[in-house]
Amino acid sequence: DIQMTQSPSSLSASVGDRVIITCQASQDIRDCVNWYQQKAGKAPILLISDASELEIGVPSRFSGTGSGTHFTFTINGLQPEDIATYYCQHYDHLPQYTFGQGTKLEI
Amino acid sequence: QVQLVQSGPEVKKPGASVRVSCKAPGFTFNNDYIHWVRQAPGQGLDWMAFIDPTGGSAKYAASLRGRVTITSDTSTDTLYLEISRLTSEDTAVYYCALGVTAILIWGQGTLVTVSS
Numbered sequence: 001d002i003q004m005t006q007s008p009s010s011l012s013a014s015v016g017d018r019v020i021i022t023c024q025a026s027q028d029i030r031d032c033v034n035w036y037q038q039k040a041g042k043a044p045i046l047l048i049s050d051a052s053e054l055e056i057g058v059p060s061r062f063s064g065t066g067s068g069t070h071f072t073f074t075i076n077g078l079q080p081e082d083i084a085t086y087y088c089q090h091y092d093h094l095p096q097y098t099f100g101q102g103t104k105l106e107i
Numbered sequence: 108q109v110q111l112v113q114s115g116p117e118v119k120k121p122g123a124s125v126r127v128s129c130k131a132p133g134f135t136f137n138n139d140y141i142h143w144v145r146q147a148p149g150q151g152l153d154w155m156a157f158i159d160p161t162g163g164s165a166k167y168a169a170s171l172r173g174r175v176t177i178t179s180d181t182s183t184d185t186l187y188l189e190i191s192r193l194t195s196e197d198t199a200v201y202y203c204a205l206g207v208t209a210i211l212i213w214g215q216g217t218l219v220t221v222s223s
Binding site: 038045087091099 | 140142144151153154157166169202208209210211213214215216
């Protein structure tokens with residue numbers, strides 16, 4: 001099974017900062033990675049699909065890049081409402097779905 | 108927009124079974140997958156299984172195979188997750204969610220507590 005190693009597990013930043021979260025896949029997974037935001041006590045929300053496609057209605061300060069085994073999620077200009085835990089997620093053709101361990105973002 | 112409405116919280120004893128339901132009022136599943144994802148207290152997201160409601164095919168995470176069954180009732184557009192031989196490690200919020208390559212819509216979650 002493919003493993004998704006997400007880092008860091010927690011992160012403290014200030015309003016206006018650039019925040020970068022990474023996910024490393026244990027093997028080549030092309031661009032089959034999604035990114036989710038989960039606020040405390042709420043269900044997750046899909047932010048980015050297929051490594052870099054921003055979902056409709058998601059602010060443009062969120063972005064994703066990567067292909068193969070290394071993926072990056074970036075918040076440019078952190079806002080107070082971005083306090084949440086962020087997860088990467090891989091899907092494959094089997095289909096099989098795997099989440100990263102999550103990154104808890106604090107301000 | 109589609110909403111997934113889940114059944115209410117459950118408290119079960121170790122060794123028992125639990126069934127959680129998920130319904131999409133007014134929505135007919137077509138070429139969609141319904142997933143079950145759980146989240147233990149303070150922990151991350153753990154994908155459990157998915158079902159193709161129209162075709163009936165299902166796939167389970169290896170760690171849960173044999174203890175988890177997901178079914179669909181297309182006449183009522185209701186999905187079910189059943190977990191048998193519960194242990195305290197099954198205490199979690201259980202989400203049903205809709206999507207194929209990405210999970211687009213999530214239910215509100217159902218808390219299952221396993222305690223003696």
